[in-house]
Amino acid sequence: MNPSPPHPAQLIVDLGFGFILSGALATATELGVADHLARGPQSPAELAKAIGADASALFRVLRLLASVGVFIEDAEGRFGLTPAAELLRSQVPNSLRDAVLMLTQKIFWAPTGELTQTVRTGQTPFDRIFGQPFFDYLTSDAAAGATFHRGMSSLSDLENGLIARSYDFNPFQRVVDVGGGHGGFLIEVLQSTPTLQGVLFDHPHVLAGSRLATAGLAARCEHAEGDFFQAVTPGADVYVLKRILHDWNDEVCVNILRNCRNAMASHGRVLVIDTVIPPGNAPHGGKVLDVMMLASLPGRERTEAEFRKLLAEAGLQLSRTLSTPTALSITEAIAA
The missing domain is CATH 1.10.10.10 (Winged helix-like DNA-binding domain superfamily/Winged helix DNA-binding domain)
Structure with a gap:
């Protein structure tokens, strides 16, 4: 009852x-x-x-x-x-200790306190409060950056296996985790699909913390240094963008997606793993997260229709959206 x-x-x-x-x-x-x-x-x-x-x-x-x-x-x-x-x-x-410390630190708390001004102007107050954009601040403030990355790893470890097992990677040979951090999601994908080869793509200082060797997957995965705003590793079957696009505005997202479209094999797939906000008034984690993004970052959580539009502008076609046991969904795209 x-x-x-x-x-x-x-x-x-x-x-x-x-x-x-x-x-x-x-x-x-x-x-x-x-x-x-x-x-x-x-x-x-x-x-x-x-x-x-x-x-x-x-x-x-x-x-x-x-x-x-x-x-x-x-x-x-x-x-x-x-x-x-x-x-x-x-x-x-x-453990969610690191996640709580991340979610309640000032990078989210302080801008949310000025949400009224954000709604009036459409602009986050983050740059004014902290003197620089979100990710630049995390790079310059080592303590805040460490808290953020530990917290994100904590949240990701809860969801990675559930999401990886929600998609059939067996038809593919090579997957690139774009901006994949320390490799937590890629580890789950490779463990669930023994025939798959992986590429962990990120900045050099991020790849320094890779967990792939510790997981016994060094022989099946390579590290690739780069900047997904410029280009990504070419020739793979699948390009994963997990919790990437929600950080950025539409123009930047189209650029990232277009780089994946240009790099992927002709039969390839792009998997966008973010919340997909459903219609209606029911509670959904993406709605809360979206307002947090509004306050602190230039990004947003999106609906399926909004993802379809972004993908089309990047030369991709939304083929299906898959639910997972988590708040995130898998939006699959193919070449248009």
Whole structure:
């Protein structure tokens, strides 16, 4: 039986207070509360002593988080882990600790606070707040960049296998993961399709962190240095663009897609792996992510019709869109 929806007035109030929950979650995560509770429930005083915090303030933050299922308070006033809180531990499979620290850092928080001006002008305030565009800032601020890349890897590791197994790569011989980072998705693709050869394409400083050799796939995959704004490795059957196009405006996306179209074999495919926003009023992760992109980056999440238009301008034709068990879909394109 589904719970009754909140009263309209309560819904508005709860949404208005949403940033408080984000702040509380970020604080508990940064202080490592979940790691300290791995040994069992502890009182706020015990926790505060261990992490160097004020016991009363810590209690109030944990009480709030317990009310929404992150941590649980027992009859003795001790706090313990819930299944959600387990994901905030640093050394567990599928940990989301790095993802929380990324999503709640100032590169997203500060521009969202000026969303009204963004809606008025259509321009992100990111450059003005931080003095340079998003990716330039991550390059210049080593700490922010490290937090971002760890967080993205954390989120990607949850989804990579599910997405890779949602597409049949068996008919193909060579796949290029364009802007593929440290190779997390390509590892899953190669492991699911033993006959496939791979190319991890990215900037040299990114490829330095490649995980392909550690995964035992060095013999089946090469590293290719380059800039996808200029060109990509030619001659492959499949070009993957996972979480790439949503970072950029339409003009830039058409350029990236055209570079893939020019490089691919005649029978090739381009796979765009991003959210595809469905019609209607139902909740969808892409709608939240789209407003975050609006605030901080020049990109956006797109509908199927918007992807079809981009692909056509790049000399490609949308052949099908495949759902996956994640928030992302696979939009497949062939030569027009």
